[in-house]
Amino acid sequence: MKEPAWVKKFKSKWDIKSNKDFFLIMLAFSLAGLTIRFVRPIEFHVLHMTDAPIWQKILIYPVLLAPTYYVGLMFFGFLLGQFDFSKRFAWNSLTRLGRLFSRLRARNAQST
DSSP: OOHHHHHHHHHHHOOOOOOHHHHHHHHHHHHHHHHHHHHHHHHHHTOOOOOSSHHHHHHHHHHHHHHHHHHHHHHHHHTTTOHHHHHHHHHHHHHHHHHHHHHHHHHHHHHH
């Protein structure tokens, strides 16, 4: 069976050697995303936000989403033997996010 072009692109970009590793990494991403579905209500309950207005939930959701997702990705990456990739991916993503915020902060400082 011929490998789809998008799979080749991801494997070369992420330096993945085998199809088995690619499958396990995709499974880790899927399980991490699925975990959020079950963890979010618990996090909202702990923060006493179950009865909060929807606009408050919308504001807090991204703050909870990113750490929960990356912890889940690293956990499932560890279980599936792909921890090094998961750790590298999470670090790169958080570094890019930090650079974005620092650029926005610098832009706001220049405009004032």
